[in-house]
Amino acid sequence: MALIVQKFGGTSLANTERIKNVVKLVIAEKNRGNDVVVVVSAMSGVTSELVGYTREMSSLLTNESLAEYDSIISSGEQVTSGLLALGLQEQGFKSRSFLSWQAGIKTDDFHSKSHIEGINSEILLKHVGKGDVPIIAGFQGVNSHNRISTMGRGGSDTSAVAVAASLKADRCDIYTDVTGVFTADPRIVPEARKLQKVGYHEIIEMASLGAKVLQIRSVEMAIKYNVKVQVLSSFENESGSLLVNDEEIMERRVITAVTHDSQEARVTLESVENTPGISAKIFKPFADQSINIDMIIQNISSDSKYANVTFTINEGELDRAIKLLEEAGDNKEFLYKNIVATRDVAKISVIGVGMKQHPGIAQKVFSILAEKNINIMAITTSEIKISVLINKEYTELAVKLLHKAFELDKKPKLQ
Amino acid sequence: MALIVQKFGGTSLANTERIKNVVKLVIAEKNRGNDVVVVVSAMSGVTSELVGYTREMSSLLTNESLAEYDSIISSGEQVTSGLLALGLQEQGFKSRSFLSWQAGIKTDDFHSKSHIEGINSEILLKHVGKGDVPIIAGFQGVNSHNRISTMGRGGSDTSAVAVAASLKADRCDIYTDVTGVFTADPRIVPEARKLQKVGYHEIIEMASLGAKVLQIRSVEMAIKYNVKVQVLSSFENESGSLLVNDEEIMERRVITAVTHDSQEARVTLESVENTPGISAKIFKPFADQSINIDMIIQNISSDSKYANVTFTINEGELDRAIKLLEEAGDNKEFLYKNIVATRDVAKISVIGVGMKQHPGIAQKVFSILAEKNINIMAITTSEIKISVLINKEYTELAVKLLHKAFELDKKPKLQ
Numbered sequence: 043m044a045l046i047v048q049k050f051g052g053t054s055l056a057n058t059e060r061i062k063n064v065v066k067l068v069i070a071e072k073n074r075g076n077d078v079v080v081v082v083s084a085m086s087g088v089t090s091e092l093v094g095y096t097r098e099m100s101s102l103l104t105n106e107s108l109a110e111y112d113s114i115i116s117s118g119e120q121v122t123s124g125l126l127a128l129g130l131q132e133q134g135f136k137s138r139s140f141l142s143w144q145a146g147i148k149t150d151d152f153h154s155k156s157h158i159e160g161i162n163s164e165i166l167l168k169h170v171g172k173g174d175v176p177i178i179a180g181f182q183g184v185n186s187h188n189r190i191s192t193m194g195r196g197g198s199d200t201s202a203v204a205v206a207a208s209l210k211a212d213r214c215d216i217y218t219d220v221t222g223v224f225t226a227d228p229r230i231v232p233e234a235r236k237l238q239k240v241g242y243h244e245i246i247e248m249a250s251l252g253a254k255v256l257q258i259r260s261v262e263m264a265i266k267y268n269v270k271v272q273v274l275s276s277f278e279n280e281s282g283s284l285l286v287n288d289e290e291i292m293e294r295r296v297i298t299a300v301t302h303d304s305q306e307a308r309v310t311l312e313s314v315e316n317t318p319g320i321s322a323k324i325f326k327p328f329a330d331q332s333i334n335i336d337m338i339i340q341n342i343s344s345d346s347k348y349a350n351v352t353f354t355i356n357e358g359e360l361d362r363a364i365k366l367l368e369e370a371g372d373n374k375e376f377l378y379k380n381i382v383a384t385r386d387v388a389k390i391s392v393i394g395v396g397m398k399q400h401p402g403i404a405q406k407v408f409s410i411l412a413e414k415n416i417n418i419m420a421i422t423t424s425e426i427k428i429s430v431l432i433n434k435e436y437t438e439l440a441v442k443l444l445h446k447a448f449e450l451d452k453k454p455k456l457q
Numbered sequence: 458m459a460l461i462v463q464k465f466g467g468t469s470l471a472n473t474e475r476i477k478n479v480v481k482l483v484i485a486e487k488n489r490g491n492d493v494v495v496v497v498s499a500m501s502g503v504t505s506e507l508v509g510y511t512r513e514m515s516s517l518l519t520n521e522s523l524a525e526y527d528s529i530i531s532s533g534e535q536v537t538s539g540l541l542a543l544g545l546q547e548q549g550f551k552s553r554s555f556l557s558w559q560a561g562i563k564t565d566d567f568h569s570k571s572h573i574e575g576i577n578s579e580i581l582l583k584h585v586g587k588g589d590v591p592i593i594a595g596f597q598g599v600n601s602h603n604r605i606s607t608m609g610r611g612g613s614d615t616s617a618v619a620v621a622a623s624l625k626a627d628r629c630d631i632y633t634d635v636t637g638v639f640t641a642d643p644r645i646v647p648e649a650r651k652l653q654k655v656g657y658h659e660i661i662e663m664a665s666l667g668a669k670v671l672q673i674r675s676v677e678m679a680i681k682y683n684v685k686v687q688v689l690s691s692f693e694n695e696s697g698s699l700l701v702n703d704e705e706i707m708e709r710r711v712i713t714a715v716t717h718d719s720q721e722a723r724v725t726l727e728s729v730e731n732t733p734g735i736s737a738k739i740f741k742p743f744a745d746q747s748i749n750i751d752m753i754i755q756n757i758s759s760d761s762k763y764a765n766v767t768f769t770i771n772e773g774e775l776d777r778a779i780k781l782l783e784e785a786g787d788n789k790e791f792l793y794k795n796i797v798a799t800r801d802v803a804k805i806s807v808i809g810v811g812m813k814q815h816p817g818i819a820q821k822v823f824s825i826l827a828e829k830n831i832n833i834m835a836i837t838t839s840e841i842k843i844s845v846l847i848n849k850e851y852t853e854l855a856v857k858l859l860h861k862a863f864e865l866d867k868k869p870k871l872q
Contacts, residue, residue, distance in 0.1 A: 058510055062514070095473055095540055096539075096543060098473040099473055099476065099477070099543040099544045100543040100544065100547045101547065102543070102547060106551075107543060107546055109553065110539040110540075110542045110546070110554055111539070111543070113535060113538070113554055113556070114536050114539035114540060114543075116535075118532075120529065120531075120532045120535070121510070121529050123528070124525040124526070124529035125514050128515040128517070128522060128525045131515060131522055132515045132516065132517060136521075138521065138524065139525055139528055144604070188559055
């Protein structure tokens, strides 16, 4: 008998019909002889609606306001946790909902982006021991001031992995609306294959590059506490993708997936005055405002007084970014001639822990794109990924080319 | 400086625009130099929507199911309490929301119809002392099992009076969508006047007879703890109706109001076997199922073997009632010939603490209706009200006749 933590996302719980479907998935796991603890998100759309209300009421971002924001937007999981418990009771199973203050889920004090600091596993295990199915409202905890604190979008994934870690569960199943993690987006590459296994660090690179499978923090927690995580669909009855240690992947294949992110925007500061520490000056306001800079290209020649600085950010933050740069220019914090921005860019990435042992992957990527005259505007690399910035209109072509070139449509011999 | 508890109902909080209007009402009270504690309902419609979800998921009424039901339907007040706090913060006021587990609002263990057993006034008074405006999620508390427990429809009224009692507030203002309590329903009687003062027991009779101004339990609590309650509108800037001790009313007028209730249904059991204890047998299943019987007419003559038993109930419970009677008949718990039921009845009531000192009111009611050939099917009376059951089509006529006959359209000299 194993202990399984099941996590269901908003699409899986979008209405009572779908919640009844989730009831069946929980019962199926119970009928396999396993103990089950469930973590739920809110019905899809509900959290966004609540966030909308808060924006209509307030423009503040103080700690007091964020405490109210958290209390408001955490209510959606209170509803789904109760409804799922009702559905299980209706089928004759013992089940009850747990809100974070009932399950002793403690967080730090950073409202709206808090981290879990501890879970009172005794309470939950006592109920599991009696054969109950505890249903935990995900995405939230209680902080040291006895206030509800939420964990950022996708936080229920992290709740689920934290619960699995705390209860020493045998597996954490993340049910979502896709059947697993693919070698590329199947909407672009019909030949894309579902991966039976994905390395922890690969999924982190994939998530941050737009695959949006899991909240990254949940994977970091899975690594830290060695939680076995499976991503699978609540709509299709098939096995999903298992997250495993990178070592399990490394011997098997060179490249695991090709991803694309079309939400990028590129900004160039033209003729920036080239002085020591100029980058720090340019990017400080972004750090202060928690705007993530992705790629940076700084073509400063040492003998020139001026240089161009180019960087990419999420396109949703482009307007704020330009405003910050203009303010800095007005305040003469640094001098530049012009700002040029475009949303017509996409980031294409090739990911695989296997590339650690296979040099020349970057070179192969560049050649494949060059053959089709796709211009590369910027490059970033890590040990296990190579990302290139290209013109957005070549997104589909580039992904297809790379997917084929690295033979991702073919099943690796060892997998 | 006074301490005022303000309670806002669902219509007053129906959307963010209306919540901003409530923000103004709170600030106006603060600007009068008073301390304010607020109790809120959910946005109108939200609780019904949540109740609908629970019905779609479950048909159970066990204590475990009701615990989930309570947890689900209490989430609406979590949203409005946070939004109102945000709105006050936005205007520069210190405010925060309190959920029942944060404010120490303890209830008994009867889910979905629980009573408040205590409030940790220290927590709230500490915040009031600092100039904060605490916003309390109404309608709910936490029971001895650390579960959320709700207090029945309209329970936020009772939350507000309980908070006012616990904090020894100078007044409890119940903001709603009417400007106060009227001598009759103004939609039927245009001459109906707003009452400046209403006796506690008068409002209890009025509420139970369909005036739906306040949850009755809140008035009982106001009597017990001597809380000064005002009913007023959040949309009109005018003073409302003040609930006072009956003695303050008694000297001033004979009749206070005429009310009507068109939600009644009448059931007659024909030719019931007339044995001792037959009434107890007939009505026991209703008591077991918490179905309230209103009027009972039992025309049993001592020399007859059979009698007819007629009673009225809320029309929403008619189907269940008939089913119970049929089951009892099938099980031979008591014998009868036939069940006759109709929804074509209305209950008209004349209410006033003053009638204690003025005999002959009942006679006057009967004559007025008799003059217009309105047949009276049943009568119930208390010290301060006379109710008659009539054919539904005479509702409007009867209310108008009685309102005029008791001169309720004219201002009493002493008020």
